[in-house]
Amino acid sequence: METRELRYFVAVAEELHFGRAAERLGIAQPPLSRTIARLERRLGVALLERTSRKVSLTEVGSVLLAEGRAILGAVAAAERHTRRAATSRPGLVLATKAGASGDLLAKLLEAYAAEPGAVAVDLLLCESQPHRPLRDGRADVALLHQPFDLTAGLDTEILATEGQVAILPTWHPLAGRSCVRLAEVTSLPDLPPARWPGPGGAYPEGPGAEVHNQTQLFQLIALGRTTVVMPESSRAGLLDGLAAVPVLDAPPVTTVIAWPPRVRSRALAGLVEVATRL
Structure with missing residues (x-):
């Protein structure tokens, strides 16, 4: 198995979409599809389940994803460690x-x-x-x-x-509560939950704002565009105009x-x- 094949497979497995994976890799989609099909034939297993509407991992594919990530990470780390050794730092x-x-x-x-x-x-x-x-x-x-x-x-x-807290603009009715439930925060029509990029970098579908860092997120919440449930330690970086309310049933x-x-x-x-x- 070549590292190139592993890179291609990991990209598809993380994106669960051949088009996005090809864009991420900087290649055309047909050679990507051919490489994955060739890999499956050589291994004698189905790594992905494909329909006209979606791509999903098989149980065997999940195993190769975990192994592939570890292998690619080890290869990249070996290159970086070798270069660092040459600097004597x-x-x-x-x-x-x-x-x-x-x-x-x-x-x-x-x-x-x-x-x-x-x-x-x-x-x-x-x-x-x-x-x-x-x-x-x-x-x-x-x-x-x-x-x-x-x-x-x-x-x-x-x-x-x-635990976790809901970050809300101070003017919102829930901001004055001593605690809230998760469903109360995630179903707010005026403040749809923020969306973070997934493992492959793509954003999930939804009405909430697309965010890529905490500074941007807090600014959007203060402007009344979105909300989020975050670890309690996030209180330390709150901007003026934001409130943190404990969420009783949020997972730790x-x-x-x-x-x-x-x-x-x-x-x-x-x-x-x-x-x-x-």
Whole structure:
């Protein structure tokens, strides 16, 4: 199996749409379709179920998606680590969503810097999907939030669990409540829920505003265009004119530190140890 075939398959599996996958890869759709069909014939299995209306993963395809992400991430990481070794500058790249985990991130960086043998930690602030730099080799480690970020195929350690709050403009009737239910927030006709890009970068269908970072999101909420349910720690970055109301039945959010599987690095192990200690 070639890495090119894996890249093509992972793109289709994440987009669940051949046209979007081809656009993402920068190729025409016919050769992409032929490559996936050739891969299925060689493996002797169906990786995708295709109808005139949709594309979905088979159970076997889900297995290859997880393995393919890990393999492609390992290849990219090997290239980056080799280049870094030539610079004689040891270090780590930590990916996190911009505006998220602010207090935890600051404490982690300060505590790790005080450790004997600590290396430089460069931050990669992502607008969304901070798990992706781990898979494509741009980052060594990431702070992720379950269930929003994909952690399948990554090694993780749990750092914290918290509830969620609805972020609303202060003038909205729900903003004065002590708590709300999830259905009350997600069914507001005047404030449709914000839409984040999916794993492949495409936005789900819906009336809510398309957002790509927390700063833009908060501005849109303050303008009365959308709303969102987020981890309770997001209170720290609220703008004037916004209120955070606890959502009683929203699932808890778990913050984890994650890294690619089978990675053995003393610097990475030290950073993970400090994170779990905090």
